[in-house]
Amino acid sequence: MRGIERGFTKNKKLMNIAKMSLLSLALLFPLAGCGGNEASSTEAAKGDSDAGYQKLSIKLSHVASDNTPKGLAALKFKELVESESGGNIEVKVYPSGQLYGDNDEIEAVQANNVQIIIPSAAKLSGFEETFEIFDLPFMFKNEEHLRAFEDGEGGQELLATLDEYGMKGLSFWPNGFKHITNNKVAVDDPSDVKGLKVRTHGGQIINEVYETMGASSTKIAFNETYQALQLGTIDGQENSIVNIETQKYGEVQNHLTLTSHARSEYAVVTNKQWWDGLEPKTQELLTKAMKEATNEGRNQVEKLETEAIEKIKSEGKMAIVELTDEQKEAFKQAIQPVFDKWAQKMNQDIINKAIEAGN
Numbered sequence: 421m422r423g424i425e426r427g428f429t430k431n432k433k434l435m436n437i438a439k440m441s442l443l444s445l446a447l448l449f450p451l452a453g454c455g456g457n458e459a460s461s462t463e464a465a466k467g468d469s470d471a472g473y474q475k476l477s478i479k480l481s482h483v484a485s486d487n488t489p490k491g492l493a494a495l496k497f498k499e500l501v502e503s504e505s506g507g508n509i510e511v512k513v514y515p516s517g518q519l520y521g522d523n524d525e526i527e528a529v530q531a532n533n534v535q536i537i538i539p540s541a542a543k544l545s546g547f548e549e550t551f552e553i554f555d556l557p558f559m560f561k562n563e564e565h566l567r568a569f570e571d572g573e574g575g576q577e578l579l580a581t582l583d584e585y586g587m588k589g590l591s592f593w594p595n596g597f598k599h600i601t602n603n604k605v606a607v608d609d610p611s612d613v614k615g616l617k618v619r620t621h622g623g624q625i626i627n628e629v630y631e632t633m634g635a636s637s638t639k640i641a642f643n644e645t646y647q648a649l650q651l652g653t654i655d656g657q658e659n660s661i662v663n664i665e666t667q668k669y670g671e672v673q674n675h676l677t678l679t680s681h682a683r684s685e686y687a688v689v690t691n692k693q694w695w696d697g698l699e700p701k702t703q704e705l706l707t708k709a710m711k712e713a714t715n716e717g718r719n720q721v722e723k724l725e726t727e728a729i730e731k732i733k734s735e736g737k738m739a740i741v742e743l744t745d746e747q748k749e750a751f752k753q754a755i756q757p758v759f760d761k762w763a764q765k766m767n768q769d770i771i772n773k774a775i776e777a778g779n
């Protein structure tokens with residue numbers, strides 16, 4: 421099936437090839453001449469204005485719905501940038517993969533065809549595998565733990581690893597803890613997952629989580645997942661409760677288990693050369709707006725999660741399993757070997773800072 425890539429090894433190789441070719445392209449063609457994209461070329465658009473900001477149009481693309489922590493944070497960013505710049509800086513927000521999807525958004529930002537993307541951090545693991553830290557099973561205890569890591573040295577060190585690939589990490593935005601849906605079985609024990617074909621956002625760790633439980637996992641682009649579930653190409657998927665609700669997976673899935681086994685967290689990524697070419701005043705404004713948009717996303721998570729679970733319950737399409745502490749412990753025990761293996765393989769400084777952030 422088009423858009424479905426089976427096996428992370430293949431995916432990682434492709435990422436590396438894409439990475440190399442994009443870097444060569446970036447060296448050959450400086451950004452100012454990139455695709456005649458005047459709207460996003462700072463050179464073409466600079467100019468004085470009443471508010472003193474350069475004229476600029478920024479494209480921001482993401483794959484989730486507007487009514488999600490990411491969607492609302494993106495709209496907040498637009499609102500702040502446009503009002504603070506006196507209308508000189510425009511932010512065009514493209515949600516739901518309207519402009520770019522999982523398979524092409526990273527290449528698009530590297531080529532400066534889009535200025536801001538917000539992929540799941542794990543989707544950047546072809547560049548630095550520590551971006552899969554959020555998929556380490558039961559690594560982060562709660563929102564406070566995540567914020568302390570992301571705002572601290574460990575999170576900032578992780579974002580900075582993108583610099584050498586022509587990108588710049590601006591922030592982390594929240595999605596939520598991940599849960600499992602499927603249309604075969606009520607899952608209340610890791611053994612129930614055995615034999616299921618599960619969609620993930622990709623990455624070695626999360627794929628091993630499912631392998632360890634005897635399931636097979638497949639990377640499928642987010643905006644193609646509903647169809648894959650509907651066609652029965654896969655039996656289930658894992659995601660935040662807000663994504664599960666806004667993507668209407670209940671229409672094609674019978675069971676939902678609230679496992680919270682890993683975290684879905686985003687990295688906000690821009691094109692480094694484009695960013696470095698902005699006027700300092702513009703960078704300042706965007707940095708400030710990004711901070712406030714990050715807070716907006718964080719403030720929305722709990723509220724949106726509560727609304728989403730209530731909606732799923734009231735629709736009654738999926739049977740919901742809420743795990744007891746004992747049942748949750750069984751999942752922890754089952755997938756602990758994945759944590760032990762990968763926590764040692766990733767950047768140790770960042771891992772240690774992530775653990776410290778929870779103390």
Ligand code: LMR
Pocket residue numbers: 483484490538539540595620621641642658659663684
């Ligand atoms: C996923 O692919 O599961 C998520 O990253 C989608 C998203 O961006 O919310």
